Amino acid sequence: MHIFKNPNFNFVRWRWHAIALSWVIIIAGLVVIWTKGMPKGVEFSGGTILILQFDQNPNVQQVRGALSQGIPDGGNAIVQQYGPPAARQVMVRVHTAGAEAGGSLSATAEQVNKALRQANLGNFQVVGQEIVGPTVGKELQTRGTMATIFALAGILVYIAIRFQLSFAVGAVVATVHDLLITLAVLAFFRYDLTLNIVAAILTITGYSMNDTIVIFDRIRENMRAMRRDNIEHIVNTAVNQMLDRTLITGSTTLLSVIALYLFGGEVLKGFAFTMIVGIITGTYSSVFIAAAIVIIWQGRKPVKAAPAAPVAPAKKPRRARAS
Numbered sequence: 001m002h003i004f005k006n007p008n009f010n011f012v013r014w015r016w017h018a019i020a021l022s023w024v025i026i027i028a029g030l031v032v033i034w035t036k037g038m039p040k041g042v043e044f045s046g047g048t049i050l051i052l053q054f055d056q057n058p059n060v061q062q063v064r065g066a067l068s069q070g071i072p073d074g075g076n077a078i079v080q081q082y083g084p085p086a087a088r089q090v091m092v093r094v095h096t097a098g099a100e101a102g103g104s105l106s107a108t109a110e111q112v113n114k115a116l117r118q119a120n121l122g123n124f125q126v127v128g129q130e131i132v133g134p135t136v137g138k139e140l141q142t143r144g145t146m147a148t149i150f151a152l153a154g155i156l157v158y159i160a161i162r163f164q165l166s167f168a169v170g171a172v173v174a175t176v177h178d179l180l181i182t183l184a185v186l187a188f189f190r191y192d193l194t195l196n197i198v199a200a201i202l203t204i205t206g207y208s209m210n211d212t213i214v215i216f217d218r219i220r221e222n223m224r225a226m227r228r229d230n231i232e233h234i235v236n237t238a239v240n241q242m243l244d245r246t247l248i249t250g251s252t253t254l255l256s257v258i259a260l261y262l263f264g265g266e267v268l269k270g271f272a273f274t275m276i277v278g279i280i281t282g283t284y285s286s287v288f289i290a291a292a293i294v295i296i297w298q299g300r301k302p303v304k305a306a307p308a309a310p311v312a313p314a315k316k317p318r319r320a321r322a323s
Contacts, residue, residue: 015289022181029184036190040193042095058081067079069115108131155172155205156169173290201278208278211250250280250283
């Protein structure tokens with residue numbers, strides 16, 4: 001299947017524009033994180049989440065008012081509709097998880113339940129509950145960060161051995177670029193950083209790396225076949241040769257993740273949104289960022305051919321001896 005017939009787009013020409021655009025998005029994301037902070041789920045910050053299902057359509061403002069008066073630190077509780085309106089569900093999140101000893105972690109959940117019962121907001125039942133202590137949240141945050149760092153370090157070593165150092169640096173820079181862009185977009189849309197999103201980020205790391213390695217493999221083949229051409233022409237030819245594969249793979253994966261975002265429910269929304277951003281920026285970085293790093297590292301000099309193996313001198317045929 002082919003989308004383009006003999007494509008010959010000059011992707012290399014736009015590498016500096018692409019790098020500048022990426023820097024703008026990353027810096028804007030860092031400013032948002034610096035000024036507003038990165039919202040964290042209870043897995044990392046510690047807290048209590050309750051999913052409440054009412055018999056009648058709940059009023060979110062009334063639930064929020066009842067909590068602000070009925071529980072300590074209730075004014076900072078996050079109350080929002082959960083799922084479609086027909087489900088009649090409300091999510092309540094309180095960052096105060098209580099002490100971590102003697103089973104008192106459930107105290108906040110009990111206080112929320114009691115405050116809403118006393119407010120006479122209608123019959124409801126708790127259909128979901130999640131409680132994480134602050135110590136566990138910090139441990140999960142540390143492990144998630146270390147998992148990402150170890151993944152990037154392993155990628156750097158593997159590609160440096162399998163290809164060469166310039167390819168390894170380009171692949172790691174492109175992957176870090178994808179992670180920073182994804183975090184920036186998450187900060188723009190104020191998605192909570194949860195374990196689901198960390199799983200999506202690690203998935204993006206593998207997906208982006210796979211697409212980059214495919215292009216790098218074609219660049220390596222072209223470096224052997226186009227030994228006297230400069231690196232810009234070699235890289236641009238490789239990107240055009242793999243353009244159909246890159247777009248088909250990216251678009252089919254993107255359609256699957258969009259379906260997951262639309263129909264996967266509230267629990268998977270953050271994961272699916274992160275994957276959508278990661279697939280788009282991963283495809284973009286494979287074409288522009290990773291290839292640009294290889295060009296910058298290699299320079300504009302022609303690619304030299306590998307020395308040919310010496311040819312062994314032909315052996316003289318032996319004369320047959322007379323018997």
